[in-house]
């Protein structure tokens with residue numbers, strides 16, 4: 001059924017190809033991660049799909065690697081209309097609304113299947129919060145499961161004490177605090193340098209990001225903790241969106257649906273490929289020891305309780321809806 005839906009929407013996209021290109025617009029789409037990363041590749045295909053599907057009426061150009069706006073600035077740039085569209089890790093804005101951090105609750109959804117269910121459960125509430133911020137959601141793609149990177153071997157949370165830890169959102173900074181590490185917020189585009197210069201000696205992230213940034217040049221251990229699967233979200237300024245013709249909205253929605261499907265598929269494929277890449281780079285890729293796993297579960301329970309407290313009844317409703325799907 002899902003496939004049929006995609007083909008129907010695709011044919012709408014193809015029908016629109018003959019559209020008159022005399023009102024051509026160019027949209028810059030900032031992205032925070034390296035051009036070779038699967039999110040960026042998916043975004044580039046989405047851009048091409050829209051450009052082709054609208055017959056050139058809307059031409060999208062992606063700017064990966066934080067080259068146009070850094071990750072932390074992309075959301076505001078879209079909201080304020082500095083750019084019409086962009087991609088952002090929404091959990092980086094959990095301080096604005098706890099719901100943005102729903103995909104970074106430790107050990108709530110730890111597989112691609114569960115991450116998909118959590119996404120379905122959270123989507124209506126997230127769309128509402130975004131709408132209040134002048135943002136419309138187009139598609140979202142998960143990162144692979146998050147594991148822990150270290151320079152030195154770590155067997156328990158006690159071994160983490162005092163280690164400088166690169167964070168990318170509130171949840172990762174809180175994880176550092178609760179494990180006795182010292183969080184420092186660093187964009188993915190800058191981590192190779194941060195590790196090389198000793199600004200940080202550890203992080204929680206996917207094998208994908210470690211691979212993209214060749215972290216084996218500085219770090220030696222990756223523990224497959226599968227803590228959560230955070231997501232990137234492609235967002236469009238709501239005023240820009242309402243100015244788009246119905247026909248082109250159909251094209252963009254069809255391209256977005258395909259991008260979400262293809263991006264998720266790539267994320268799954270990239271997981272194994274990049275884990276092997278870390279090994280090939282010389283890193284030890286291991287499961288967490290029983291002690292580390294149980295220490296982290298305790299910290300995860302604390303963080304889950306804190307999130308539920310911050311997100312209130314709306315957050316609880318999302319988590320309950322997710323659990324009911326399992």
Ligand code: PCA
Pocket residue numbers: 089143144168187188204205206207208209230
């Ligand atoms: N990579 C991004 C976010 C999650 C991930 O796997 C990063 O480390 O910044």
